[in-house]
Amino acid sequence: MTMNASKNTEHRYIVCVDDDRALLDGLIQQLESSFSHTHEFEGAESAQEALELVEELQQENKVVEMVISDQVMPGMKGDELLATLHRKYPGMITVMLTGQGGLDSAIRAINNAGLSKYLVKPWNDDDLRITIRDLLEKYRLERENIRLFEE
Numbered sequence: 001m002t003m004n005a006s007k008n009t010e011h012r013y014i015v016c017v018d019d020d021r022a023l024l025d026g027l028i029q030q031l032e033s034s035f036s037h038t039h040e041f042e043g044a045e046s047a048q049e050a051l052e053l054v055e056e057l058q059q060e061n062k063v064v065e066m067v068i069s070d071q072v073m074p075g076m077k078g079d080e081l082l083a084t085l086h087r088k089y090p091g092m093i094t095v096m097l098t099g100q101g102g103l104d105s106a107i108r109a110i111n112n113a114g115l116s117k118y119l120v121k122p123w124n125d126d127d128l129r130i131t132i133r134d135l136l137e138k139y140r141l142e143r144e145n146i147r148l149f150e151e
Helices: 021-035 047-059 078-088 103-112 125-150
Strands: 012-017 040-044 063-070 093-098 117-120
Touching (some): 012 047, 021 040, 021 125, 047 063, 047 078, 063 125, 117 125
Parallel strands (some): 012 063
């Protein structure tokens, strides 16, 4: 596999997770309208599917920069998913998106999943776009700082 990171053409991904297919498709569609020039998008309808997807992308040398997960899903909840991903990939951006005003789960995710942001459904389109843009820019700057430090 040839990767040309110097021109920043590496495959960069945002993975969205929600057990409601219509909401998942809507979220991906909205994000694609703002970020398709820099990122590719994948969706998962469960935490287990998301874990397998992230692992598969990583094995293909694709960079998963962000995972946006709903909290309330059958099986593994969003905060557990994000905590698992944070342990395995500590630099990954994690965002919880939920209609349940579950402050406890948000606190757990902040404490255990390195949660970058907690957003409530229904989200405001402009707020979501600005939040994701800002988080991606912060991620890019942190990666650049690491690269410069290593040089």
